[in-house]
Amino acid sequence: MSYFQQESERLLFRKLHLEDIPSWEAFFMNNDRLPFLGLDPRKSPKVLAQEWVEKQLGRYEEFGFGHLAVELKATGDLIGMGGILPRPYQDRMEYEVAYSLKPKYWGNGYGTEIAKTIKQWGMENLETDRLISLIHVENKASAHVARKNGMQVLFELEMMGMPLVVYGVPVSGK
Known part of the structure; x- marks a missing residue:
């Protein structure tokens, strides 16, 4: 399956485009989890969305x-983002299973659905012995998703000026 054309039960995954910036601004509004991402809080939602995309x-x-x-199949609404993020760490390249949801879509299981879909793609397509998720030590919701995605705590580190927990899962057969 192409990285840029994945799907799950309720969701479609596709390549981002600059035209997605206005819709993604909503992610940066009324979102009490932004401090977990290491973003500059002085920047406007428009600037943050543009930089992100x-x-x-x-x-x-x-x-x-x-x-x-990530879009809802039923409506085509852009509800979030999810994907593999390359993370150079020490002497190796790590691959992070990452996702972010607009606040109005929290609490519906979409984060777990995104994370599981992305993890599956990574397991089938990446040459690595593990996949990770980097989660701020205070981000309980994302830690819950990582555990539901079969990941366990590996270690803690500081990155981007934040205390993070590294969750991981082995990639079998690699």
């Missing part, structure tokens, strides 16, 4: 993957 487009060019747009 442009960063993913750069990842596509450099690595062949990054956050994907």
Whole structure:
């Protein structure tokens, strides 16, 4: 399955486009979890959305993957993003299963559905012995999703000026 054309029971995953920026601004409004992402709180939602989408487009060019747009199959609404994020760490390249949801879609199991879909793609397509998720030590909701995604705590570290817990899962057969 193509990285840029995945789907799950309720969701479609596709490549991001600059046209997604206005819709993604909603992620940065009334979102009490933004401090867990290491973003500059002085920037406007418009600027943050633009920087976020442009960063993913750069990842596509450099690595062949990054956050994907996640839409509800039923409505076509952009509800969040999810994908594999390459993370150089020490002497190796780690691959993070990452996702973000607009606040109005929290509490419906979409985060877990995104994380499981992305993990499955990574297990089937990446040459690595494990997949990770980097989660702020205070982000209980994301820690819950990581555990539901079969991940366990590996270690803690500081990155991007934040205390993070690294969750991981082995990739069998690698």
